[in-house]
Amino acid sequence: MSRINYDAMSDAELKQYFLKHRGDRTAFEAYLDRLNRRPRRIIASLSDPDFDDKVQAAIRQKLEASGNSSAQQSNTLRFPTD
Template identity: 55%
Template sequence: MSQVDYKAMSYKELRRYFLKHREDQAAFQAYLARRRERARPVITRIDDPDFDNKIQTAIRQQLAEHRS
């Protein structure tokens, strides 16, 4: 069996590969490591008086990133 280069895969490719090869522990570890790298920061707290505004701003930023 040939070695798979997980680092050369995009996040989506690695995810698809892992879902098709769930028994591949190295793929699972690579996927978990990649997910940790993509961790999203905490935007606000539930008791923040500006909660709605911060959430809406974060959504707009994500939409703008996906469009570009």
């Protein structure tokens, strides 16, 4: 059996490979390692008075950037306010 080179795969290819081969623990670990290497963007702190607005704006941006047809649904997203 030939060894799979996960490093040679693009992010999308690795994700698709893992989704088709869910029992491949090494592929899963390679996928998680790749995700964890990405820089994390802090949208807002919990004490930020505009927390809800910033989170909703970030969700809308993500939906629009992905070209997902569910971008229309982002207008109906509501988060509980306490």
